[in-house]
Amino acid sequence: MTDTPEISALRREYVAAGLHRHDMLADPLDQFRGWMHSALEAHPDDATSMTLATADADGWPSARIVLLKRFDSEGFCWFTDFRSEKGVQLEQNPKAELMFYWRGLERQVRVRGRVERLPYNDGETYFHQRPRGSQLSAAASTQSHAVDHRATLEQRVSELDQAYAGEVIPCPETWGGYCLIPHQYEFWQGRENRLHDRFRYTLVDGIWQLERLQP
Structure with missing residues (x-):
């Protein structure tokens, strides 16, 4: 295919400082909050953009960019049409993953968990703020x-x-919010020579367990 751009030879070097176990806070939500603060300072327009990955009842995946509108101890929230592809898939399979990528900071965060609809009043309130x-x-x-x-x-x-x-x-009754309740986080920091730093938090019996992953 002569008209296909040559992308296999493209390279990018990561030069950010490392991420060490002693840098990681006990609660992944606090860790995320700190990273989000840095992202908002660096690139406020894109910091809250996140990839939402879902799958239907047959296991077919789909992913799209949505905007994070709230995060706290209850979970990570966004708003959409319940009749959308993501809405239908979440009805069939209420499990999903979020992924934040902050290129300027050479960082990404993955958050996995089950998803619940927010109360109608939450969606109505946000709808009228738009x-x-x-x-x-x-x-x-x-x-x-x-x-x-x-x-x-x-x-x-x-x-x-x-x-x-x-x-x-x-506000239409078919429009509102979702909340992902995390049971796993992964924090990724790009490093030189692709020897990236990765730490994963997993909720086990109500306690967050932290482990380093190989790149």
């Missing part, structure tokens, strides 16, 4: 479903905007 245009798009679209033309979507948005002119747009 710009009106985002509310209209969410209410007019059946996410991940086929549509004949973009003009169809634009017409739905226009009609909805007129229907609620000067009024609050109601």
Whole structure:
């Protein structure tokens, strides 16, 4: 294939400082909080972008970028249309993994766990914090479903905007939040010569166990 770019020879060197066991906090949430703070300082526009990986009942995986909207002792939260591909898959198989990649810091974090829907009120509150245009798009679209033309979507948005002119747009019952409740974290720090540092936390009988992984 002569028109295929040659990518096998591309190289990138990692030069960040190392990650040692004594650097790792006892609670992975505290460790994540510190890394997120650094990411927000370095690249605030992209720090909360995360890959959400799900799988359907037959085991077929899918992944996409979503935005982290909250994280605390309850878990990691995001919002979407329940009828979307991810929503359908999470209904079939409520297990998922999140992955954060902060290129400028040469770091990534993986968080694995089970997923639960947030209460409707949580979704409604966040829905009304969004710009009106985002509310209209969410209410007019059946996410991940086929549509004949973009003009169809634009017409739905226009009609909805007129229907609620000067009024609050109601949050659809099909739209809301999810929360991933972690049982495993992995912190990865890029290192020179690909001898990366990796530490994994696993929840065992209510206690976080920490181990170093080979790169």
